[in-house]
Amino acid sequence: MTDKKTDKETIPAKGKVGVYICYCGGNISDHVEVEKVRESMEKIPGVEVARTDMFMCSDPGQEMIMQDLKSGTVDRVVVASCAPSLHETTFRSAISRAGANPYIYEHANIREQVSWVHHGDQATDKAIRLVAAATAKAEGLKPLEPIRMEARQHVTVIGGGIAGLRTAKDLADCGVAVALIEKSPFLGGQIAQLERLAPTGDPAADIVTELAGEVLGDPGITVHTCSLVETFNGYVGNFTLGVKKRPPDTDCEKLSSLNPSGRTPGEFIPFKGFYPESVAARAEELSIETGVVVLATGFKSYTPRRGEYGYAEFPEVITLPELIRIMAENKTTDNCLEINGRQVRSMAMIHCVGSRQIPGIHPEDESGNFNEYCSRTCCSATLDTAGTIRQSYPGTRIFELYRDIRTYGRGQEELYEQAAKNKVVFLRFEADESPEVIRSNDHDDFPLRVKVKDVLTFGEEVEVPVDLVVLATGMEPNNVSELVDMMKLPVGPDRFLLEVHPKLRPVELPVGGILLAGTCQAPMDVGEACSAAAAAAVKAAVLLGRGYVELDPFVAEVDLEKCRGTGACVEACLNEGALNLVEMEVDGEMVQRAQVTSALCWGCGACVAVCSENAIDINGWTLKQYEAMVDIIVADEATA
């Protein structure tokens, strides 16, 4: 003990480090001897105090840290607790509240990286080494200032479906200028393919017309249809998008052909969408300077494989969106629904087509993907359509074959009850015993039969004679791989874009200044897509509201005393523009020296690795700090 004390005097401490070790209510302390970790830390030179708490993130825990800072006992802080993604910001802000610089902070993860994966002495030993390393690093921390950049008061929304329209309008209402980029000639997205919106029965056309009208009428919003983002540069607050507007390949002629009534821009065209502007005659390129980007690129309907439930093999098998369209375009007052010239006396609707697929049971698609998720809207849409048919065409009997009925939201369970009142008959199948659609070989003049082991009939095999089979196809994310590559966005295993945190930050992406709205993130109905869109609008407004954005200062810094201007770092730099050689005067002589553009620097360290002079370093992660960490990890006596 006593000679440790002499150590402390002979090795001058760069900072007075306080180490705060958390029990996490047993999560950590059940496997790590927290008090032993504390004792070891107390022996490390440079450590002024080491303390423990049941929950360091609690108010008393934070207060303890703040007290030590305020009293001047410590000027560097190490917290050893859960993953930094959970509470790093908590502790940084506690440090700020104590009046200190939040970057004098270092985090050691002894929960996810220790107590949850190791047990016994080894757990304690690893915890000691990790906390000691953090302590060694903390000694060399210096106060930093976040990089502050002016933010452009402008948002670009990509995708003109209901979510994109909602985001654009909400932002314009906040006084933020908006550019809306839509790849097709139409606004409204997928709901233009629908007639009635479950569960309320609102006409889809009215909803699109109302919102698209508001968007087009708003002077703060510039709409670009037939447009795609081709290039992407910059950082939060200051992005530059290269956008290409081009006449649609085939659509020009089709557009005029679907225009028999001489439809003009500003009209809703059924099953196309809202037609906001004449299609550009020739390609055009534009550059958009913007502060925040909101992705609202939506979904596409699942297309069944050939032969999946007889699709594309039997003309009597169609998808739900196909049915909706045919019904809308051939409204009659007959007793029976008529589809493709055939009276439908009996029809089957099969749920979960292309959704909730199970590896080993369902075949993968040509790219090896399974849609393991529930598409969430098809149950309600199917029940709603069944209800419409039963009421308008009482001569048409309906059988719904489902795995589960998932009418999860307000007003949706009623659709299920209503379907029974409308005399829809339900049959239930197990995932591994999907129904089979077969040609009828009987003389009952129904062309098809749906064969199923019906759970509701005690597993008996049942055959339903039908004139029509409708497949309740689900959602798949639109292919936005170009945007994903350009913007370096995370994609979930389900191929939808992946938010930072499903509960706490549901519309944010980890790339600063890029947000999510609607079904590009996950299956949602229109109400949910609009909620997400409104949330994204608020997040964008918050980001821009202060007029500037702050970026983490963990970027490269050149030591001009050492730099000799070889330029090796510039060549190694991974982000063009982040590092340049510039002319400057040193000792009365014009020389070339490296210069960092902080806002563009990723802090990756590629430059540090190549500099022979050790003249460039990353703030908060210097080579010296790494060395100190490695030294203490391998030095057994420090951690004994």
Next chain:
Amino acid sequence: MALVNPNFAEEMERFGADAALECFNCGTCAAICPLIYEHFPRKMIRYLQLGAKDRIMENASELWRCLHCGLCTQTCPREADPGEIILGLKRFAVANWRRS
């Protein structure tokens, strides 16, 4: 294999069983029924929903086990009136007895 008859449930309305398609197969009636017999009465109601006439006639004698205590009708969450459905099925069975 049971072949579904899409029109049967409607035919049965004539026999007084007009709420059978409201049944969502929860099985509450079978749980409360004092007979405690092979999913009775739900099983018969299910055959009615599908129009599986053969199954109904094969099992018709079971219909006469019913005590008409009314417990099922009291507890059915969908107000499908299972007790009345059993009565209706009896009428149907009688009307079709000789022919089958």
